[in-house]
Amino acid sequence: MSEATNIHPIFNSLLSREKKEGLLKQNGVVLWMTGLSGSGKSTLARALEFALHDLGYKTMLLDGDNLRTGVNSNLGFSEEDRMENVRRSAEVSKLFASAGLVTICSLISPTEEIRAIARDIIGEEDFKQVHIDCPFEVCAERDVKGLYKKALAGEIKNFTGLDSPFDIPKDPFVRIPTHEQSLEDSLKQLLEAVLPIIKLDENK
Numbered sequence: 001m002s003e004a005t006n007i008h009p010i011f012n013s014l015l016s017r018e019k020k021e022g023l024l025k026q027n028g029v030v031l032w033m034t035g036l037s038g039s040g041k042s043t044l045a046r047a048l049e050f051a052l053h054d055l056g057y058k059t060m061l062l063d064g065d066n067l068r069t070g071v072n073s074n075l076g077f078s079e080e081d082r083m084e085n086v087r088r089s090a091e092v093s094k095l096f097a098s099a100g101l102v103t104i105c106s107l108i109s110p111t112e113e114i115r116a117i118a119r120d121i122i123g124e125e126d127f128k129q130v131h132i133d134c135p136f137e138v139c140a141e142r143d144v145k146g147l148y149k150k151a152l153a154g155e156i157k158n159f160t161g162l163d164s165p166f167d168i169p170k171d172p173f174v175r176i177p178t179h180e181q182s183l184e185d186s187l188k189q190l191l192e193a194v195l196p197i198i199k200l201d202e203n204k
């Protein structure tokens with residue numbers, strides 16, 4: 001709910017989203033990548049962005065770690081701060097999608113409740129949930145950033161999957177099991193799911 005009064009948002013006079021999508025020859029969408037730290041969100045998000053770019057699609061990549069150095073820099077990892085982190089990230093993603101871009105947003109977004117915030121902001125039709133699936137033990141073994149070692153030693157509080165919850169997404173658009181297949185196969189699976197929805201039907 002906005003706290004400002006006397007504001008008058010305009011909608012109808014804006015250049016339509018359809019016109020922008022028509023120019024770009026693609027459908028705007030938000031690919032919302034959720035998963036544990038180290039599950040492969042950033043790796044796959046980057047690989048997907050390069051692959052889509054090579055195929056001629058215009059993209060925007062929003063990564064949790066990066067957003068937390070800018071628009072979300074005042075937020076930590078309490079439940080309340082994660083909610084606000086996701087709320088702001090979803091609002092930004094929505095803007096990019098409405099400009100016709102294939103928007104890849106990669107955030108742990110750990111709970112059903114938190115992901116529902118993003119879905120409600122972005123809208124059911126544009127919100128495509130990609131579960132980057134990898135068990136805690138495998139992520140801990142990968143320990144890309146050394147965070148699991150610190151968390152298991154009690155040096156990081158509210159660590160996702162340890163002393164902060166992660167709910168397995170119930171009905172994702174696609175589930176990518178990164179512990180069971182190579183990066184190449186994960187990217188292939190992701191592309192096969194995404195390409196049909198971003199291709200513009202020019203006969204519509």
Ligand SMILES: Nc1ncnc2c1ncn2[C@@H]1O[C@H](COP(=O)(O)OS(=O)(=O)O)[C@@H](OP(=O)(O)O)[C@H]1O
Nearest residue numbers: 037038064077082085107108109110157158159160
């Ligand atoms: N306590 C705790 N729990 C989980 N992750 C932590 C924590 N502290 C720091 N980090 C680092 O922050 C990155 C996750 O930020 P997100 O914005 O994606 O998290 S969330 O959606 O708000 O839950 C996460 O990045 P990824 O490893 O890419 O997931 C970590 O690098």
Ligand SMILES: Nc1ncnc2c1ncn2[C@@H]1O[C@H](COP(=O)(O)OP(=O)(O)O)[C@@H](O)[C@H]1O
Nearest residue numbers: 037038039040041042043144178181182183186
């Ligand atoms: N199938 C796969 N897909 C994505 N990453 C994988 C896969 N298999 C192994 N990995 C490795 O797992 C790690 C994932 O790290 P990262 O992408 O930073 O995860 P996150 O962004 O979720 O924290 C990388 O070192 C990556 O090379």
